Amino acid sequence: MKGFSIIKKETYDAIVVGSGVSGGWAAKELTEKGLKTLLLERGRAQEHGDYPTQSKRVWELPNRGRMTPDEIENVYPVQYRSGAISEATKHFHVKDSEQPYVEDKPFIWVRGDQVGGRSLIWGRGVPRWSPMDFEAPAKDGMGIDWPIRYDDIAPWYDYVERFIGVNGEPMKSRAIKDGVFQKPMELNAGEKYFRKCIEDSFPGRTMTIFPMAILTEALNGRPACHYCGNCPRGCLTGSYFSTQSTTLPAAQATGNLTLRPDSVVHSVIFDEQTDRAVGVRVIDHHSKEMIEFYSKVVFLCASALGSTQILLNSKSPRFPDGLANSSGTLGHYLMDHHFRVGGSGILPGMEDKYYIGNRPAPTYIPRFRNVGGDTDRDDYIRGFHYGGGASRIGWGRGSSELGMGAELKEKLRTPGPWRMSINAFGEMLPNYDNHVYLDSEKTDQWGIPLLHVSAAFGENELAMRKDMKDSAGEMLEAAGATDISTYDAISRTVPGDAIHEMGTARMGRDPKDSVLNGWNQAHDVPNLFVTDGACMTSSACQNPSITYMALTARACDYAVESMKRGEL
Amino acid sequence: MDRRAAVKRISAVVGVAITGPTMAGILSGCQPTDGPLKTLSSSQFNVLEVMSEHIIPETDTPGAKTAQVGAYIDAMLTTFYDAEEQKAFLDGLASVDAWAEEQYGKGFIKCDHGQQFALLNTLDRAAFLDEEEKSDNERAAHAQAGVENSKAFFRRLKILTVSGFYTSEVGATQELSVNPSGQYRGDVPFEEIGRAWS
Numbered sequence: 099m100k101g102f103s104i105i106k107k108e109t110y111d112a113i114v115v116g117s118g119v120s121g122g123w124a125a126k127e128l129t130e131k132g133l134k135t136l137l138l139e140r141g142r143a144q145e146h147g148d149y150p151t152q153s154k155r156v157w158e159l160p161n162r163g164r165m166t167p168d169e170i171e172n173v174y175p176v177q178y179r180s181g182a183i184s185e186a187t188k189h190f191h192v193k194d195s196e197q198p199y200v201e202d203k204p205f206i207w208v209r210g211d212q213v214g215g216r217s218l219i220w221g222r223g224v225p226r227w228s229p230m231d232f233e234a235p236a237k238d239g240m241g242i243d244w245p246i247r248y249d250d251i252a253p254w255y256d257y258v259e260r261f262i263g264v265n266g267e268p269m270k271s272r273a274i275k276d277g278v279f280q281k282p283m284e285l286n287a288g289e290k291y292f293r294k295c296i297e298d299s300f301p302g303r304t305m306t307i308f309p310m311a312i313l314t315e316a317l318n319g320r321p322a323c324h325y326c327g328n329c330p331r332g333c334l335t336g337s338y339f340s341t342q343s344t345t346l347p348a349a350q351a352t353g354n355l356t357l358r359p360d361s362v363v364h365s366v367i368f369d370e371q372t373d374r375a376v377g378v379r380v381i382d383h384h385s386k387e388m389i390e391f392y393s394k395v396v397f398l399c400a401s402a403l404g405s406t407q408i409l410l411n412s413k414s415p416r417f418p419d420g421l422a423n424s425s426g427t428l429g430h431y432l433m434d435h436h437f438r439v440g441g442s443g444i445l446p447g448m449e450d451k452y453y454i455g456n457r458p459a460p461t462y463i464p465r466f467r468n469v470g471g472d473t474d475r476d477d478y479i480r481g482f483h484y485g486g487g488a489s490r491i492g493w494g495r496g497s498s499e500l501g502m503g504a505e506l507k508e509k510l511r512t513p514g515p516w517r518m519s520i521n522a523f524g525e526m527l528p529n530y531d532n533h534v535y536l537d538s539e540k541t542d543q544w545g546i547p548l549l550h551v552s553a554a555f556g557e558n559e560l561a562m563r564k565d566m567k568d569s570a571g572e573m574l575e576a577a578g579a580t581d582i583s584t585y586d587a588i589s590r591t592v593p594g595d596a597i598h599e600m601g602t603a604r605m606g607r608d609p610k611d612s613v614l615n616g617w618n619q620a621h622d623v624p625n626l627f628v629t630d631g632a633c634m635t636s637s638a639c640q641n642p643s644i645t646y647m648a649l650t651a652r653a654c655d656y657a658v659e660s661m662k663r664g665e666l
Numbered sequence: 667m668d669r670r671a672a673v674k675r676i677s678a679v680v681g682v683a684i685t686g687p688t689m690a691g692i693l694s695g696c697q698p699t700d701g702p703l704k705t706l707s708s709s710q711f712n713v714l715e716v717m718s719e720h721i722i723p724e725t726d727t728p729g730a731k732t733a734q735v736g737a738y739i740d741a742m743l744t745t746f747y748d749a750e751e752q753k754a755f756l757d758g759l760a761s762v763d764a765w766a767e768e769q770y771g772k773g774f775i776k777c778d779h780g781q782q783f784a785l786l787n788t789l790d791r792a793a794f795l796d797e798e799e800k801s802d803n804e805r806a807a808h809a810q811a812g813v814e815n816s817k818a819f820f821r822r823l824k825i826l827t828v829s830g831f832y833t834s835e836v837g838a839t840q841e842l843s844v845n846p847s848g849q850y851r852g853d854v855p856f857e858e859i860g861r862a863w864s
Contacts, residue, residue: 155844157835166745286852326847452859455850492862493842497828500794502787504725507841510832513862 104379105389110136110356112657113378113393115363115408118215120630120646121399122341122349123258127654128397129354136391137349138361138380140400141192141211144218146342149332151186161185180208180595182219187330190219200537202552206594207403213359214341215401216597219330222311222338223485224264224644225462226255226275230469231638238479240558241431241528244635245607245616248275254648261348262339262647263317265459266309273469277644280315282307283459287451288488288516292577296463299576302473308462308485311339311644320344327456338458360384362544365412366396366421366626374666375421375626378408381544395625395657395666399650402432402631403534406602407549409613409628410536422603422620428613429535431528431604432551433637435596436559438587441570442519443579445488452490452513460485463520463573465639467565478561480527482639484570486520518579522566523596525639527558532593534602553593563588598642600634618653625666629653704744705752710759711736713775717762718827720786727841730831738830739823758819762789765812788813789820838864 111133114124125137156162163185170178176194177183183191192209199207210216229248235241252275259278267282285293285307293305312329313322323337336343349355360383367377367390377392398405406429412421420428463484468474491514496506532553540548563586571584593599606612609621618633620626629650631642660666703711715736722730730736743752762785766774770781777785791800792808800808807813831837838844842864 155835155838156833157838161745162833164746167748283850284852290853323850324847325850327845450856452854452856453850453852454846454854454859455848456845457850457852490862493828493832493864496832497825498794500790502721502790503723503783507722507725507727507729511842511861513856 103387105387107389107391109377109392110134111393112136112395112397113138113391114397114399115378116140116215116398116400116404116630117213117341117346117357117359118210118399118401118630119217119220119341119643120650121215121397122217122345123647123650124397124399124629124654125349125355125357126345127651128395128658129349129352131654131658132352132354133395133658134354135349135356136393137355137357138363138378138391139213139215139357139359140362140383140404141213141215141359142383143359144212144214144342146336146340146346147332147334149334150189152328152331152334153326154186154331159185176206177208180206180597182208182330182597184330186328187219190330190332197542198548200540200548200550202550203554204592205551205553206592206597207551207599208594208597209401209404213357214346217340218332218342220597220643221641222329222458223308223460223462223641224259224277224311225309225464225483225640226277227251227638227640227645228273228275230273231636231640234480234638235528235636240479241636242604242606242608242611245605245612250616251645251648251652254652255644258644258647258651261318262311262344263313263315263320264309264311264644265307265314267306269304269306269464271304271464273466274464277309279309280313280317283310283312283314283457285461286453286457286488287448288445288490288518289461291445291448292488292518292573293461295577296573300466300573303463303466303573305461305463305484305486308460310459312458313337323458325455325457327458329458361389362546363400363408364388364544364546365408366398367392368412368414368417368421368623370414370416373623375623381546383544386544395627395661397650397654397657398626398628398632399630402599402602402634403549403551405628405630405632406534407536407546409603410534410549411546417622422613422622422626424622425610425612427530427604427611429602430530430533431601432532432534432553432593433526433528433600433634434553434593435523435598435637435639436526436555436563436591436593437521437523437596438591439524439563439566439570439585440484440486440519440521441567441574441582441584442517443574443577443582445516445518446578446580448516460487461520467569475565478558478565480525480558480562480639482522482524482562482566484520484522486518488516488518490514491517518574518577520570520573522563522570523598523639523641524559524562524566526593526637527556528601528604528636529556532601551594555588555593560588598631598637600631600637600642603628603632604635605633606635617656618649619656624660625657627653627657703740705747706736706740706743709775710756711740713759713763714739714823716775716782717786717823718830720783721824721827722831722837728836730827733831733834733836735827735830735834738834739826742826742830755819755822758816758822761812761815761819765810765816768812786820789816790824793817793821793824832864 117139192211236243410420536547718730845863
């Protein structure tokens with residue numbers, strides 16, 4: 099590092115890089131097991147409850163919720179492309195103008211930039227994976243075999259769900275595994291009708307409420323959801339899972355945690371004599387000083403691309419192409435989910451029915467394709483699920499329909515008809531060509547080489563999308579919907595858009611074709627663990643965060659037991 | 667409701683391709699202020715305030731004027747419309763004036779209340795009524811240059827007025843009701859609530 103003098107700092111038992119969904123869990127587990135742990139976060143400090151827009155009404159926001167063209171163009175161009183940012187949530191997102199990366203092919207990288215990371219802005223949907231998801235690559239040959247099966251992770255799902263609180267409705271599906279659920283949030287009248295129509299017309303399909311990491315019953319001092327509807331702005335009561343509301347307080351309560359925000363991790367320090375990671379190099383966000391911290395074990399939880407960028411930048415004579423990369427697969431097999439395809443329509447009748455409160459959960463149609471028997475397709479492998487919901491059309495219709503004056507006003511006092519919409523999320527297959535790598539010259543303001551991203555959807559995804567669209571139309575028709583419109587907005591979506599980026603340091607059985615083993619432990623470096631989305635061998639179609647949490651807790655348990663046995 | 671859901675829901679409601687300024691018109695705007703106008707002249711502001719009050723008038727609750735929709739439109743034009751879009755909007759406003767002159771021999775603001783409403787109502791029908799539901803006479807009337815030139819402007823104005831009103835404190839809390847925190851019930855008789863949520 100030019101002009102940087104390295105400051106050597108204290109030693110810990112464990113270092114955790116990243117304080118989002120995975121890092122918060124690693125910090126909690128390691129500290130509770132007695133390890134003095136340093137939790138590093140590249141973003142700013144963020145206190146729980148310091149959520150400035152949380153209770154604001156739409157008319158209290160200077161632009162009524164809207165990002166201005168100026169900030170979209172000059173500050174948040176990438177974050178805005180995802181649609182996941184608004185005037186009320188922008189302070190939780192990275193400023194793209196200050197933290198660039200290179201899109202060899204279009205890729206949307208949505209990043210948090212504070213303690214808690216994306217646990218403050220995530221969608222909170224937490225369906226479990228199922229046995230078929232872990233078995234799929236071995237069965238159809240697309241990708242390498244997972245080194246674990248559902249039964250290996252099942253007790254850890256239980257463990258995580260009991261601690262964070264998940265509400266949902268048992269589905270009793272042969273393909274989908276239920277979690278440990280608090281009482282479900284109710285479907286509304288339109289959704290109840292739609293569910294019945296689906297069940298009557300398509301045996302084996304159902305629609306339920308999306309399993310969500312939001313409390314419907316008090317848990318560990320956290321009250322149940324109060325249905326304000328402003329989750330993406332931070333939850334003052336801590337009723338949804340975030341690092342701040344749930345894992346960080348637990349870690350802090352042990353007295354074993356040191357949290358250091360504004361700490362951009364440059365690389366992992368590797369000792370060739372012992373074949374072990376001995377710590378990390380941090381660039382202070384503001385002073386730009388390089389500081390070294392040392393530990394017995396290192397957990398990378400910096401997000402899929404964040405962790406991989408750190409590994410790629412951790413070069414040594416033994417690992418000239420990135421730490422723990424003897425397989426050459428580090429940076430490869432980047433996945434996301436593919437979406438922006440589905441349909442909507444107007445449900446008949448029920449005009450005497452309405453709802454009260456802002457339910458923060460969509461509906462969920464679990465995967466029903468390629469789950470055995472007559473559900474198997476010959477045009478694509480794997481599957482998809484739908485999120486969605488019904489609601490009565492609001493005042494917005496008044497701007498596009500005939501009518502003026504007192505008559506218009508009177509009409510809009512009554513809600514419009516019920517509109518049901520279902521939107522699919524599909525599995526993306528791993529592909530070696532979908533990859534990231536470091537720029538050979540350009541660096542960011544902390545001297546870290548810029549990350550290049552090159553990824554695209556493949557033939558299987560495109561074939562699946564046709565069914566994702568057609569099946570939506572078919573179910574809407576079965577419900578007697580009118581004005582049905584189905585869509586496939588493939589031209590408006592790219593990898594990263596679903597904000598479920600996965601892979602690039604995948605788990606596997608063989609050190610020759612994977613970076614991590616079945617314990618999220620680097621094949622090449624026994625005291626180095628990666629437990630965020632980077633570890634994923636395949637993507638399934640479920641929202642991935644709950645699986646990261648379970649894998650993290652499991653890996654922490656394994657790491658501490660191994661340390662006790664003197665193996666790390 | 668998160669932004670993505672809001673955009674989707676509103677896209678669906680409007681049912682048309684949503685352009686930047688249109689979307690802005692639905693989701694945004696500025697808090698009403700008593701500050702100076704940034705884009706509109708005071709006479710343009712006055713005309714727009716009168717027009718929006720025709721679209722959303724005072725009834726048993728306040729209308730667009732009390733909700734300061736005029737200031738909202740000025741803020742919208744300033745922050746979200748580029749120069750070309752501003753010009754198109756203001757040219758449209760001028761064309762209504764020219765058409766009023768043709769019809770009644772005076773500018774829009776000088777017309778009486780009934781004449782003003784009739785002009786805007788003609789634009790509303792021209793813009794939003796299905797062609798097959800129009801009589802031959804009406805179709806002919808809508809083909810006049812005055813109507814043709816003002817129709818696109820009226821569509822914009824209606825979006826700005828409706829969004830500006832219903833996202834204002836007046837529109838959201840006095841005309842409609844804010845969906846409350848504290849409970850969620852998914853299946854409630856509408857008559858128990860009696861008013862759409864804002």
